Amino acid sequence: MAISQKRAPKVPEPSLNRIITKIYDDLNEVINAVNDNNSSLQNESYKGKTGDIKLQRNDSGDYELQGKTNEGWVRVAMTLKDNE
Numbered sequence: 001m002a003i004s005q006k007r008a009p010k011v012p013e014p015s016l017n018r019i020i021t022k023i024y025d026d027l028n029e030v031i032n033a034v035n036d037n038n039s040s041l042q043n044e045s046y047k048g049k050t051g052d053i054k055l056q057r058n059d060s061g062d063y064e065l066q067g068k069t070n071e072g073w074v075r076v077a078m079t080l081k082d083n084e
Contacts, residue, residue, distance in 0.1 A: 006024050006027055008020050008021045008024035008025075033049070033052040033053065034052070034053050034054065048068040049068060050069060050070055051067075052067070052068040053066065053067045053068075054066050056075070063077075063080060064077055064078060
């Protein structure tokens, strides 16, 4: 299930409202960085920015944890463990 964007509450004080809005903007940026797409779908390798992470299912059906670097996406294979 996707994590939805958060909406900042409005407060009457303008300077406090700007601070709260900035915090929520930053929070939503983090949500976007770890919640780009469905892990079962192939993602475009050019999308994302340095520091983003995602869970991706590869062509063989295995999962990978991927992180975006300046050089591109790096990945590590993962093993699906059944509940015992």
